[in-house]
Amino acid sequence: MAVNAELVVKTNDLGPKNNMQEQFDVSVVISTYNRCNLLPSVLESVLAQEDTGDARYEIIVVDNNSTDQTRQVVESFIARDPRKIRYIFEKKQGLAYARNTGIAQARAPIIAFTDDDVRVARDWIAMIKRAFAEHTEVSCVGGKVLPQWESEPPAWLTRDHWSPLATMDYGDAPFYVDRRKQLCLVGANLCVRREAFAQVGLFSSDLQRVKDSIGSLEDSEFLLRLWRAGSRGMYIPGIIVTAEVQADRLTKAYHRRWHKGHGYFYAVMRAEEVEKSRARLFDVPVHLYRQALTDALTWLKYRLLRDPDKAFLHETRLYFFAGFFGKRREDFLVSRPRSRVREIATFLRSLAVSKRRTSSPN
Numbered sequence: 598m599a600v601n602a603e604l605v606v607k608t609n610d611l612g613p614k615n616n617m618q619e620q621f622d623v624s625v626v627i628s629t630y631n632r633c634n635l636l637p638s639v640l641e642s643v644l645a646q647e648d649t650g651d652a653r654y655e656i657i658v659v660d661n662n663s664t665d666q667t668r669q670v671v672e673s674f675i676a677r678d679p680r681k682i683r684y685i686f687e688k689k690q691g692l693a694y695a696r697n698t699g700i701a702q703a704r705a706p707i708i709a710f711t712d713d714d715v716r717v718a719r720d721w722i723a724m725i726k727r728a729f730a731e732h733t734e735v736s737c738v739g740g741k742v743l744p745q746w747e748s749e750p751p752a753w754l755t756r757d758h759w760s761p762l763a764t765m766d767y768g769d770a771p772f773y774v775d776r777r778k779q780l781c782l783v784g785a786n787l788c789v790r791r792e793a794f795a796q797v798g799l800f801s802s803d804l805q806r807v808k809d810s811i812g813s814l815e816d817s818e819f820l821l822r823l824w825r826a827g828s829r830g831m832y833i834p835g836i837i838v839t840a841e842v843q844a845d846r847l848t849k850a851y852h853r854r855w856h857k858g859h860g861y862f863y864a865v866m867r868a869e870e871v872e873k874s875r876a877r878l879f880d881v882p883v884h885l886y887r888q889a890l891t892d893a894l895t896w897l898k899y900r901l902l903r904d905p906d907k908a909f910l911h912e913t914r915l916y917f918f919a920g921f922f923g924k925r926r927e928d929f930l931v932s933r934p935r936s937r938v939r940e941i942a943t944f945l946r947s948l949a950v951s952k953r954r955t956s957s958p959n
Contacts, residue, residue, distance in 0.1 A: 623654040626699030629713035642716040661695040693805035709788040736793040736828040739782025740836025761855035775829035784816040797822040812858025860920025879926040889918040
């Protein structure tokens with residue numbers, strides 16, 4: 598994926614716009630949009646830190662153009678602790694814009710991101726500072742994002758379906774994440790050294806969540822840039838937050854929509870592992886067609902076996918393919934307007950050539 602101009606930054610561009618002398622160890626950035634009813638819980642949880650030791654932290658709430666009472670809610674907390682909490686308004690709509698504004702305003706060498714529907718553990722700040730002190734070799738750390746169910750989850754919603762909930766639990770043992778082990782550290786509990794943004798740039802607006810869109814990849818794409826630059830991160834299970842799972846996310850309709858959106862954003866991102874096939878149809882790599890066919894047949898098998906839960910897992914993968922295919926085909930027909938028949942013929946010829954090459958002796 599081409600790097601946007603906004604991603605290329607200099608170290609001195611990342612400093613706060615105000616010249617306050619207060620020193621902090623951790624800057625907590627909370628981006629929010631029209632969730633004034635949820636904000637008090639996350640702010641209370643960050644303020645209720647226990648045993649932080651000598652760790653000092655600030656809270657930056659970035660209001661991403663809300664039309665509700667978000668500003669008034671934040672100002673009520675500022676009145677309680679004006680040195681620790683700041684309100685920033687970002688008019689450009691989108692999570693990446695909001696986070697990037699928070700980075701620019703942060704006054705600490707460590708920037709910890711969380712969300713407006715999250716509660717952080719009481720030792721969250723202490724664990725973050727300790728993690729970076731003990732692991733000077735890493736550029737970022739992340740931990741568990743555990744679900745807090747608003748209502749009883751349905752039986753089909755196993756951990757295989759946690760990604761659309763923005764929750765994560767990789768177990769109780771710490772490990773590195775890097776180019777060899779590319780696991781995503783979820784943005785609701787992602788902590789990054791400031792210098793990493795100077796190294797690889799900010800969050801990409803091309804892959805961001807805007808208003809109520811879902812399936813975005815701003816976290817994953819930023820981490821991929823870190824891995825490509827030779828940096829590494831670490832999953833630390835003791836850094837814990839809980840995310841409120843609203844009732845609408847417990848429906849299959851929501852999960853279908855999320856996976857379709859996820860496919861759309863993957864088509865935009867052009868990740869190396871997805872683009873590996875030479876043969877393409879409408880700029881969609883052939884291995885994705887094969888995977889979609891496998892998922893369709895497996896979905897049908899489990900439907901016939903009357904196992905709807907396993908069938909739904911493969912159905913979500915088909916929705917991912919639909920989102921990916923739709924975006925790539927749309928872009929292809931705009932950039933290279935030619936007959937669909939000719940494109941299909943070119944695709945079949947490339948498959949034939951590829952088959953001859955693989956079958957010929959060395």
